[in-house]
Amino acid sequence: MEKDLLLILDEVKKKVTKFYDGKKRDKLTNQIDMLKNDYSSITISEKHMPTYESLVIKGKELLKENNMRDEKKVSYYLRYCGAAQYDFRDNIKPLNTILKSFLLTCTLFFVLAPQYFGFVLPFIFVIPIFMGLRGMKKRVLNGLMMGVSVVPMGVLVATIWLRNAYLTMGNFDVFVNALAQNYNFSLEFTRNLAMACIMMSIVLLGSSFTLLVSSIKYRKMFI
Numbered sequence: 513m514e515k516d517l518l519l520i521l522d523e524v525k526k527k528v529t530k531f532y533d534g535k536k537r538d539k540l541t542n543q544i545d546m547l548k549n550d551y552s553s554i555t556i557s558e559k560h561m562p563t564y565e566s567l568v569i570k571g572k573e574l575l576k577e578n579n580m581r582d583e584k585k586v587s588y589y590l591r592y593c594g595a596a597q598y599d600f601r602d603n604i605k606p607l608n609t610i611l612k613s614f615l616l617t618c619t620l621f622f623v624l625a626p627q628y629f630g631f632v633l634p635f636i637f638v639i640p641i642f643m644g645l646r647g648m649k650k651r652v653l654n655g656l657m658m659g660v661s662v663v664p665m666g667v668l669v670a671t672i673w674l675r676n677a678y679l680t681m682g683n684f685d686v687f688v689n690a691l692a693q694n695y696n697f698s699l700e701f702t703r704n705l706a707m708a709c710i711m712m713s714i715v716l717l718g719s720s721f722t723l724l725v726s727s728i729k730y731r732k733m734f735i
Contacts, residue, residue, distance in 0.1 A: 517564070517593070520571035521548050524589075527580045536583060543590045551593075554600050563599055567592065594732045595651060606730040611648060613723040614659050617666045618645075620716040624709060625669045637662060653734040660727050666720035673713035677706075 525544045528537060556564045574580065574589050598604060618641050622634045640658050647655010680687040684706075692702040 516568050517551055517571065518548055520568060520575070521551070521593070523575055524571065524580075524586070527575065527577075528586065531580055532583070540583075540586060540590070543594075547590065547593050550597055554597065556600055560600050563596055567596055588735070591653065591732070591735050595735045598730075598733045606726060606733060607648075607651065610656075610659075610723065610726045610730065611645075613719045613726060614645065614648065614662070616719040617716060617723050618662055620712050620719065621662060621666050621669055624673055624713060624716060625665070627709070628669070628672050633665070637665065648734075651734045653731070656727055656731065656734045660724060663720045663724045666716055666723075670713040670717035670720065673709060674717070677710045677713070 521544050525541055528540045528544065532540060570589060570592065574585060579585050598606070618637075621637070625634045640661055644655055644659030644661070648659050649655075688699060688703045688706055691697070691706065692699050695702070697705070
């Protein structure tokens with residue numbers, strides 16, 4: 513049964529060679545060769561047969577001439593084949609890593625950003641974050657790209673917090689006293705809050721880079 517998909521990929525490659533040329537042809541044929549190499553070592557378990565059969569059916573539909581002439585449809589099908597490998601190998605842990613680092617980054621971004629940017633900046637990112645989360649859960653590539661858009665702002669906010677913390681190392685008590693007076697908090701509470709924010713900024717920086725690296729490394733998991 514596993515050979516069905518390999519045969520379909522062979523047919524797709526033949527038609528790609530026929531209908532495309534130049535860089536488009538090279539890009540698509542390279543993708544197909546990589547998929548054939550990957551799938552040659554995969555054994556499809558019974559629980560994944562519906563997904564596999566769906567790939568085969570979609571592949572047969574793609575082989576129609578009108579569909580093969582549409583590069584977007586060909587690219588989408590190849591991405592679908594690439595993403596399905598993670599299911600067939602029961603390797604979904606990278607998705608959990610991406611989602612957890614994304615949620616942590618967003619949470620800390622909302623907590624730390626208002627101190628230096630007010631509430632306007634976090635508010636602007638509410639919709640992209642929501643849409644990114646929904647798309648990432650469904651393993652949609654556009655959702656992943658939208659979710660990763662929070663990384664630069666997370667790094668920016670974390671960097672500003674750490675920079676200011678570094679600048680106030682020599683007179684930290686003066687800095688804490690100024691904050692306490694500004695927000696009408698006790699010195700002890702303000703000191704603990706400042707230390708907590710500094711620690712959160714370190715975590716924010718780490719989660720932002722984890723999200724970025726994981727998203728790049730496992731982008732083929734998304735369709």
